[in-house]
Amino acid sequence: MLILQGCSDTSGLEASWQDYLSRLSRVLDRDISRDPSGEVLHFPRTRDIAMTFAPSNIDILDFLRMRRCALRETIAQRNSILGRHGDESAKLLFDLRFLNEARECIQLLKDDGNDSLASQLSDAARLKQQELPKRIFAAGIAGDEFREFWKMPPDLRDYPSSGEDPSIAALARWQRWQQRWLAGNWEHDANDVLTTLGHIRMGGGGSLLKAEELNTRELRAAAKLIDQRISGRALCLKPSPTSSAQQFRNVLGSRFIGVIQQQASLINQHKYGLLKNIDTIENELFSAMAAQDAEVPQAYLNWLSQRTALLANATKAHQRHVKLAGELLSQCGLSPGGNSP
Structure with missing residues (x-):
C-alpha cells in the first residue's frame, strides 16, 4: 500500500523503482539482486582545486x-x-x-x-x-556556488520536477559573461554577477547525479532479472505468449514505460538544460587556461571524468534494459509495442 501511494506521486523516483522491480520479480519469478553501491561522487575539496x-x-x-x-x-x-x-x-x-x-x-x-x-x-x-x-x-566552476550546485541532496523527494531549474538561465548568463571577459570585454554588473551565482547555487546538479546513480543501479537490477529468464528457464517454450509473458509486457507498459520512462524524460530534459551550458563553460575556460599555460587541477579533471562516466553509465544501463526486455518479449512472440501475433 505504501509503495502504491509512493508511485501515485510522479516525483517519487525511488518508490517507482521499488514498485517496478517488485512486480518484475513476481512476474519473472526471480529474486532482485542489486550491485553494491559504489563510491559516492563528491566535488573536489577546496584545497585540491585552489x-x-x-x-x-x-x-x-x-x-x-x-x-x-x-x-x-x-x-x-x-x-x-x-x-x-x-x-x-x-x-x-x-x-x-x-x-x-x-x-x-x-x-x-x-x-x-x-x-x-x-x-x-x-x-x-x-x-x-x-x-x-x-x-x-x-x-566559477571551482567556487562555492558550483560546489553547492553539485552537492547531492539527502533524498530525491522532489525530483524530477516539471518546473524550471533556476540555475539553467543563470548558467547561460554566466557562460555569456565568461565568453566576453575572456575576449577582453570586462564590463559587468557586480550585483548581477553575485545574484546569478546565487541562482546557480540553488540549482539541481546534485539531484541529477543522485537520480542517475539510482537509475543505473535499478536498471542493472532489472536487467539481471530479465537476463536470468533469457539465459535460464525460458519464460515461453515457443514463440507464443503465455499468461506470464502477457503480465511481463503489462508491467513493462504500465510501470516502466508509463511511469519510469516519463520520469526519465524529465531527467533528460533537466540534464540537457544544465550540461549544454556547463560543458561550454568548462571547454571554453580550459582552452583559455591552456593558452596561458595554466593547468586545470587534476582533482577537477578527475571529478569531471567521474561525472561524465556516471551519466554515460545511466544511458548504457537504460539501453541494455530495453534491449533485454525486447529479447524476452520476442522469445514469447510479443513486441514492445504491445501487438501480439
Missing part, C-alpha cells in the same frame, strides 16, 4: 600617485581588510574592475608625466589579464 596568483607589484607610494584615477578607489577597496579576505567571486569582480579602469588610468598617468608608473600599471594589468582564466575558474 589556484595561485602573483602578488600585486603596486605599493602604497605608487597608489598615492594615482590621485586622478578611479582605479585608486578600486585598489583601496581591494587592500582593505574586507577586500583581502573576500571570497573568490569578490576577487574576480575586483580584477574585472581593475582591468576596466586600468586603461584610462594609464593614459592619465602618461598625461601627468608619470611614465614609469604608467608602465608599471600596464605590466600589472597585463598580468591580471593573463591570470583572468584562472580567476574565473576559481570564482
Whole structure:
C-alpha cells in the first residue's frame, strides 16, 4: 500500500523503482539482486582545486600617485581588510574592475608625466589579464556556488520536477559573461554577477547525479532479472505468449514505460538544460587556461571524468534494459509495442 501511494506521486523516483522491480520479480519469478553501491561522487575539496596568483607589484607610494584615477578607489577597496579576505567571486569582480579602469588610468598617468608608473600599471594589468582564466575558474566552476550546485541532496523527494531549474538561465548568463571577459570585454554588473551565482547555487546538479546513480543501479537490477529468464528457464517454450509473458509486457507498459520512462524524460530534459551550458563553460575556460599555460587541477579533471562516466553509465544501463526486455518479449512472440501475433 505504501509503495502504491509512493508511485501515485510522479516525483517519487525511488518508490517507482521499488514498485517496478517488485512486480518484475513476481512476474519473472526471480529474486532482485542489486550491485553494491559504489563510491559516492563528491566535488573536489577546496584545497585540491585552489589556484595561485602573483602578488600585486603596486605599493602604497605608487597608489598615492594615482590621485586622478578611479582605479585608486578600486585598489583601496581591494587592500582593505574586507577586500583581502573576500571570497573568490569578490576577487574576480575586483580584477574585472581593475582591468576596466586600468586603461584610462594609464593614459592619465602618461598625461601627468608619470611614465614609469604608467608602465608599471600596464605590466600589472597585463598580468591580471593573463591570470583572468584562472580567476574565473576559481570564482566559477571551482567556487562555492558550483560546489553547492553539485552537492547531492539527502533524498530525491522532489525530483524530477516539471518546473524550471533556476540555475539553467543563470548558467547561460554566466557562460555569456565568461565568453566576453575572456575576449577582453570586462564590463559587468557586480550585483548581477553575485545574484546569478546565487541562482546557480540553488540549482539541481546534485539531484541529477543522485537520480542517475539510482537509475543505473535499478536498471542493472532489472536487467539481471530479465537476463536470468533469457539465459535460464525460458519464460515461453515457443514463440507464443503465455499468461506470464502477457503480465511481463503489462508491467513493462504500465510501470516502466508509463511511469519510469516519463520520469526519465524529465531527467533528460533537466540534464540537457544544465550540461549544454556547463560543458561550454568548462571547454571554453580550459582552452583559455591552456593558452596561458595554466593547468586545470587534476582533482577537477578527475571529478569531471567521474561525472561524465556516471551519466554515460545511466544511458548504457537504460539501453541494455530495453534491449533485454525486447529479447524476452520476442522469445514469447510479443513486441514492445504491445501487438501480439
